[in-house]
Amino acid sequence: MTDVVASAPGKFVILGEHAVVYGKPAITVAIDRRFTVKIRKGPEFMINNEPADINQNPHLKYISSLHDSVPVSVFMDSRIPPGSGLGSSAALSAAFSMAMRTMNGLKTDPESIARESFDAEYYAQGRGSPMDTSTAVHGHGIALNIPNCGEKLWTIDKNSNSWDIYGIDIPQMTFVIGYTGIRAPTGPLVEKVRKYKDSNKFAADVIDEIGDVTLEGMEAIKRNDLVRLGELMTHDHKLLSILGVSCDELNKLVDVTLPYSYGAKLTGSGGGGCMISLTDRPDEVSKAILSRGGVPIIISTKVEGVRASMT
Numbered sequence: 001m002t003d004v005v006a007s008a009p010g011k012f013v014i015l016g017e018h019a020v021v022y023g024k025p026a027i028t029v030a031i032d033r034r035f036t037v038k039i040r041k042g043p044e045f046m047i048n049n050e051p052a053d054i055n056q057n058p059h060l061k062y063i064s065s066l067h068d069s070v071p072v073s074v075f076m077d078s079r080i081p082p083g084s085g086l087g088s089s090a091a092l093s094a095a096f097s098m099a100m101r102t103m104n105g106l107k108t109d110p111e112s113i114a115r116e117s118f119d120a121e122y123y124a125q126g127r128g129s130p131m132d133t134s135t136a137v138h139g140h141g142i143a144l145n146i147p148n149c150g151e152k153l154w155t156i157d158k159n160s161n162s163w164d165i166y167g168i169d170i171p172q173m174t175f176v177i178g179y180t181g182i183r184a185p186t187g188p189l190v191e192k193v194r195k196y197k198d199s200n201k202f203a204a205d206v207i208d209e210i211g212d213v214t215l216e217g218m219e220a221i222k223r224n225d226l227v228r229l230g231e232l233m234t235h236d237h238k239l240l241s242i243l244g245v246s247c248d249e250l251n252k253l254v255d256v257t258l259p260y261s262y263g264a265k266l267t268g269s270g271g272g273g274c275m276i277s278l279t280d281r282p283d284e285v286s287k288a289i290l291s292r293g294g295v296p297i298i299i300s301t302k303v304e305g306v307r308a309s310m311t
């Protein structure tokens with residue numbers, strides 16, 4: 001019997017999370033932590049050898065429903081902590097889409113996987129941008145809605161928003177991730193920002209400002225200007241805090257790493273999850289994160305996107 005194995009990377013956000021939901025620019029990088037799935041046909045839907053209810057797995061349910069095939073047994077192995085802001089569910093969606101398409105002999109070009117996995121995320125979360133799924137598909141670094149920053153990959157539209165997605169070169173930079181250990185699902189945090197934005201002009205201005213900061217951050221990346229990029233990241237953390245998506249644990253990890261960093265901020269949806277520090281002193285940053293009860297994650301970034309193989 002033929003199994004298909006597919007995997008996709010997690011990600012962190014240099015700048016632009018939450019504002020990207022409204023079509024503002026964002027910059028992300030794939031990390032060397034992958035979500036791997038192995039699928040095998042029938043006789044019933046199973047996860048890791050146990051019969052499972054597909055309704056409890058909306059990403060898998062959505063993608064399975066697109067493919068007229070017998071049920072699959074899914075084996076999952078993830079190195080991305082769930083609810084950590086590191087793109088675990090996007091990596092699952094991209095890997096599962098790739099695996100199902102490979103098994104069913106369908107197109108597996110990156111754009112098709114990016115569209116299908118974003119639709120699965122949107123179905124599961126009820127909201128959001130194609131940032132995480134496009135990063136999981138392309139790997140390396142991507143930018144959204146920043147013209148002339150790299151090779152245009154694809155455009156994705158949803159409701160009244162449109163995102164042009166570019167593959168970008170990320171120069172050699174050292175980032176350290178600090179994980180609070182707090183699991184924080186994305187959907188409710190995105191919804192919290194939406195309510196704030198819809199009821200308060202000030203929140204809409206903050207979202208615009210995150211967009212401006214992100215555009216300037218792309219210019220700093222192009223110049224390899226770590227000092228300016230770090231300042232912009234720290235400022236972005238303040239703007240995200242105003243939107244209500246930071247928390248004490250994230251603020252503590254950001255504060256404790258700043259003396260050894262060009263800049264630091266929460267990454268992903270916030271509410272817990274992870275922060276990142278841009279630094280040339282990764283050992284001191286890691287120790288500082290540990291000293292405040294966080295888990296440092298040293299990552300490398302020249303990472304390949306979704307891929308599959310038959311076994």
Ligand code: MEV
Pocket residue numbers: 016017018019020021085087127128129130131132186190268269
């Ligand atoms: C989550 O990694 C990023 C958010 O901007 C949500 C999204 O873009 O879908 C908070």
